[in-house]
Amino acid sequence: MSGQQIMDPSAISYMARRGVAPQWRGFLRALVETLDTHLDAAGRDALLRAVGGRMAQLAAIPACGTLAELETRINxxxxxxxxxxxxxxxxxxxxxxxxxxxxxxxxSTYHDAQGAWVGAVLEGLYAGWLATQPGAEGGVSVKVQPGGGGAITLRYGK
Structure with a gap:
């Protein structure tokens, strides 16, 4: 089928019921826009990564023996x-x-209609989770990659 992308039925189901609760939308938008007003992009992203790292601590993933188990625990x-x-x-x-x-x-925020700021939170979240897994090396980063086709793609590696 040229030009069409078929979405997995489980993804369609998930997308139909997902969303940020209305009581949090205004708060999150105000928070990120305030960070943007008071910090440069690098400072804002560093703070959001730290928040993601703290989230990883609060929702710790146990040591996993396989990649499949890690994916399941994360999900x-x-x-x-x-x-x-x-x-x-x-x-x-x-x-x-x-x-x-x-x-x-x-x-979305005034300067970020796609809500891409969440990528920095995810970098901190996954970095926190992966750092505690067997065989994790220090100094390995998690970085959002350009593109992604609807997903936020992150790379874990040196």
Whole structure:
């Protein structure tokens, strides 16, 4: 089917019931816009990464023996918070792990209609979770990658 992308039925179901609760939309927009007013982009993102790291501590993932188990544990936590779901893959050539985070809660701001600011929160969240897993190395970062085709793609690797 040229030009059409078929979405997984489970993703369609999830998208139909997802959303940021109305009582939080105004608060989150005001918070991010206030951060944008008082901090440069790097400072805002650093603070949001720290928030994501704290979220990882508050919703810790136990040590996992396989990538499939890690994905399941992460998705259990994300589902409980209505924060979307993740698909994890390894790229041996790039010596990296890629996380496609689907259906992240999006709240637009004056300067960010797509709500891309949540990417910095996800960087901190996944960095916190992955740092506690067996075999994790210090100094390995989690960074949002450009593109993503509807998902926020993060790269874990040096």
């Amino acid at each position: 259990d936590v994300l589902a409980a918070a209505d924060w979307g779901y993740a698909q994890i893959s390894l790229d041996a050539q790039a010596k990296a792990m890629f996380i496609a985070h689907h259906a992240a809660p999006a709240v």
